Amino acid sequence: MNAVDIHSGDDLRDLYRELILDHARSPRHFGKLDDATHTAEGINPLCGDKLRLFVRLDADEKIAAASFEGSGCAISVASASLLTDMIIGLTVTQALDSFAIVTGRLTGSDTDRELDAAIDLGKIKALDGVREFPSRVKCATLAWHALNSAIHGQSTPISTE
Amino acid sequence: MNAVDIHSGDDLRDLYRELILDHARSPRHFGKLDDATHTAEGINPLCGDKLRLFVRLDADEKIAAASFEGSGCAISVASASLLTDMIIGLTVTQALDSFAIVTGRLTGSDTDRELDAAIDLGKIKALDGVREFPSRVKCATLAWHALNSAIHGQSTPISTE
Amino acid sequence: MTQLKKSDVRLDTECRPDFPALHQDISSHPLVYLDNAASAQQPSTVIDAVAYYQRHDHANVHRGVHTLSYRATEAYEGARDKIQSFINAAKRSEIVLTSGTTESINLVAQSFCRPRLAAGDKILITHLEHHSNIVPWQLLCEQTGAELVVAPINKSGELRTEAFDQLLTDDVRIVAIAHVSNALGTINPVKDIIAKAKSRNIAVLLDGAQSVPHMPVDVQDLGCDFYAFSAHKMFGPTGVGVLFGREAVLDAMPPYQGGGDMILEVSFDGTTYNDLPYKFEAGTPNISGVVGLGAAVDYLRSVGMTRIAQHEQQLLEYMTRRLEGIDGMRLIGTATEKASVQSFLVDDIHPHDLGTILDHQGVAIRTGHHCAMPVMDFYGVAGTARASLALYNNIEDVDRLIEAIAKARHIFG
């Protein structure tokens, strides 16, 4: 199968970077957050991904803590893990901005440079490989949609199908 | 429209022969038979033909009287009229034979020469033109199917669709 | 012979080449297809879109991670977007893909009405409905003890609005009415009806089977709760239809059929249903049919619904005038507001015989009750002959119809 290796190696390696595989294997902030002020569930019926995101806002509307639980493919778990890493310490506004930026980047529908500049995407860029795999974009954005609805206080599970 | 006349005249004239048009305009034995011993309804949902056939059998199983009522296209009315003309005086067996012969002739599915020879089709042959119009065969056979079920004593309306 | 202006309404010259089925001989005569209200012909773009999909992109939708499944899903959902924009629905979740108008109406009867109907509640329809907008309600009435109320029509085939108003009482749970009648061509005053029903909080379903192919339709402007139509009457494939439903209304309804795709989670302890519109799309959908419907929508938009309506309006006027010129002609359906359909009877020639003679000259019309038996009863006839127009028909088609009728009169004469 040399042909396979030569041709398709890059895209796949780009999708499953070491950082992604690492977060998928050892997700950060995994588990329930008992004193969460906000929570939302995300379901991706396509692959059966199902996760719940927990956020604790402190008095000045900053994200003091975040975690998630659930199960899913490597992309959705790594994305959730990276998300929790990133949003702790952000203000609510910054968190919502990063929702807009990340989903925009991944779907290609929205590339608001201004926002982009204002927030340090850091490791989130590791998700960029998903853009070559349109059927997987929903896995990568699932946790972000859950973040968005958690903050907006929606209570029904959101689905990305 | 000369082209039309030249080409298609014959088939159509064959279908709508004078004899057929005559029986359609002035159907014989039209009306209810009050002392009928057998009756059945025939429905052709395709054109909305709906007729009821009446038969009176006498003691020696001969058809003493027959009539029909209802409405339908020229072909089904003419066929019913020709049928009543023909079957009066036949035995039940002869009537059932003629059902088999006529429907066989018209559908082309059954051409039992032996039967054919045994019964004088007479004017019924005027229906032969319908063979070139497969979508109209059911109009021509409707009354015959009603005859068959009347004799067999079926009570639900029969439909030729 | 009266002629249409040869200006921009000669849509047919533009469109006819697109429809392969029109270019054939029937009984050695070039086909004149005037049975569009029953089912329309398809442009090559539709036929080819379906075949292309089958040759290159087919797989099951929604649950697949592989390329073909992704392509099939994009094609299927892309068609939904086209339909949404075509009828100007506010959201794509309001477009439920069904197997046809008939299923769409049955869905509303069973899912929207059945759970909320009590004995004595009323369902209001009109005397000019297609069986598809009668029988589902009759079945529902049997199931629930509700009552079917029928608003009368006048001799021209128009809704008697004063009578309708009186029947629109507070115990009516839904008004279900054809936008355009398939047997008579009548365009019903649906905006008025919707306004009156809305003022009493009564739901309205429009049967749009005969309107969508012939005029611009904007469901938000209409303000109806449900709008049902079929792909095969709008130059798309058979086996596909649409139910538009307002989101809030659809949301409150239980599912219609159970199966794959309409669920989020299934367990024997309880099942949660999927979001709209998927909640109402159980099982593998008619993917290739929906792809074809998407192509049909593209086609209609490229021609332009306003131009289509104008073209057909002028042609209908011409056809009516020509038919009226025939001795022994009886026109059935002579409403002031009409679209694309004319029913008629000639002398006492049975419509079925007329249909055969016309077919023998290459002219395809429909004869019979047109799935509207109550309309036939109203006029005291067993059936009619019906010529129905589409964007590709032209003056020559009408002329051929008229000549063929003359021939029938000659044979029966």
Next chain:
Amino acid sequence: MTQLKKSDVRLDTECRPDFPALHQDISSHPLVYLDNAASAQQPSTVIDAVAYYQRHDHANVHRGVHTLSYRATEAYEGARDKIQSFINAAKRSEIVLTSGTTESINLVAQSFCRPRLAAGDKILITHLEHHSNIVPWQLLCEQTGAELVVAPINKSGELRTEAFDQLLTDDVRIVAIAHVSNALGTINPVKDIIAKAKSRNIAVLLDGAQSVPHMPVDVQDLGCDFYAFSAHKMFGPTGVGVLFGREAVLDAMPPYQGGGDMILEVSFDGTTYNDLPYKFEAGTPNISGVVGLGAAVDYLRSVGMTRIAQHEQQLLEYMTRRLEGIDGMRLIGTATEKASVQSFLVDDIHPHDLGTILDHQGVAIRTGHHCAMPVMDFYGVAGTARASLALYNNIEDVDRLIEAIAKARHIFG
């Protein structure tokens, strides 16, 4: 590498050229299509039959006197005859054309069961059913207060027959069971089950979606009351399916949907329904889809169902052996009697990731719950990867699958 005998079982060499969709590259690799249980590809004869119908013969069926309508009706009803003979039904009136297995099962639930169910009555299914054979019964239970009883399976994915026997009590009104499981490939002992149910006068519905494409099916020999299947799994179009029902049973059922074609007479005083099978075919049917299904039946018969079953059986054995040879492999569904499907998990690679990596090498498999969530729950997994075979698959396809899995393990390694 183990090889199949190259004798007459190499159906694939014979059949592959007939399927245009198989001859394309995906991510620069020749497509290996192993998602047949979700939906199969179509031979050119099917695609062309549909396109030919659209170009030459299309019109609405049943009620037309003109030539195209006659041709369309002949094509439609001719397909019904082919289906009848394909599954050996006694009468053509026993073949109801639906939009798919899902609709077929919903029809039985609503028309056969709903009117005769009382609270406390039972419906018996099994733990390995597709959602289409679960959710319609759950909806029905909600509507009627009946109880859904689920016969358990064992770790191999086989029905536990002694438990089933105990659940088959006299208050069971219908047994609804898959002939072949789509998630596990298990062939259920349906003849035994039918015999047991019949001895207690209990109706039996078989979900044949996964059997009809892969083995000879004879509904008279089986003796079931209902048999449901979908055209798109048997190389025909989407949006078409079949419900076989025994005449006496269908006759006693009220209609399912109301509309055109399913009636004899409609009036506001009362409506009489049409004869079988039309009573259950409301509205304009999927004519072109049915024509395509007819062509698919012709195709299957020309190849021969026994040869197909043999070919797939040998290929399944080969595939199972090769999969077992992979480290970290967990096969899900290891029944003794199996057909054409293998579910599996590798290491702790999520099936969805596996699916993406395989797709990137041109290998199309399905991943997820396969519309059988209770099966997934039973095995304690969120989903599986599933490779499913059809008559055109071959050893090379399986080899490509195995290599692609190796690559996935390498990436995740």
